[in-house]
Amino acid sequence: xxxxxxxxxxxxxxxxxxxxxxxxxxxxxxxxxxxxxxxxxxxxxxxxxxxxxxxxxxxxxxxxxxxxxxxxxxxxxxxxxxxxxxxxxxxxxxxxxxxxxxxxxxxxxxxxxxxxx
Ligand code: SF4
Ligand code: SF4
Numbered sequence: 001x002x003x004x005x006x007x008x009x010x011x012x013x014x015x016x017x018x019x020x021x022x023x024x025x026x027x028x029x030x031x032x033x034x035x036x037x038x039x040x041x042x043x044x045x046x047x048x049x050x051x052x053x054x055x056x057x058x059x060x061x062x063x064x065x066x067x068x069x070x071x072x073x074x075x076x077x078x079x080x081x082x083x084x085x086x087x088x089x090x091x092x093x094x095x096x097x098x099x100x101x102x103x104x105x106x107x108x109x110x111x112x113x114x115x116x117x
Contacts, residue, residue: 002114004088006068009054010106012095013066017044020098027076032065039063089114 016039018024025033041047048057056062064072068088070081079087092110100106 002085002089003116004068004085004092005113005116006092007106007109007113010092010096010110011049011054011056012092012099012106014046014049014056015044015095015099016040016046020044028065032063035063036065 016036018037018040024036028036039046039048045051046056048062049055050057056066065076068084070084073079073084073087074081077087093107096104096107096110
């Protein structure tokens, strides 16, 4: 069974271009939507994403909608905690494929990580 894990130096979910994220207003609170939109920078990337290290500059203080946590996903997407693993894997697949491609190094690293015993 695959186990969700965030791989380092990916950042596919930090590409926030609203054009590629339909329905934001359906799962974000109004103040979160305002925060989200204020974070969209050049090329659709989050202004807090460090392109050199490919890490979040504010990781300990990142917003709720950046957190893969059971309470957050249940509240935002109605995902039961038991389904979080599969849902999170699908989200990452979707983001990584859209941004880097199906056969990218990022996808290979993600696949290797989630199937690690
Ligand atoms: S897309 Fe997934 S693996 Fe990549 S940075 Fe985001 S949470 Fe981590
Ligand atoms: S705040 Fe951090 S984790 Fe959230 S989208 Fe921006 S760079 Fe990514």
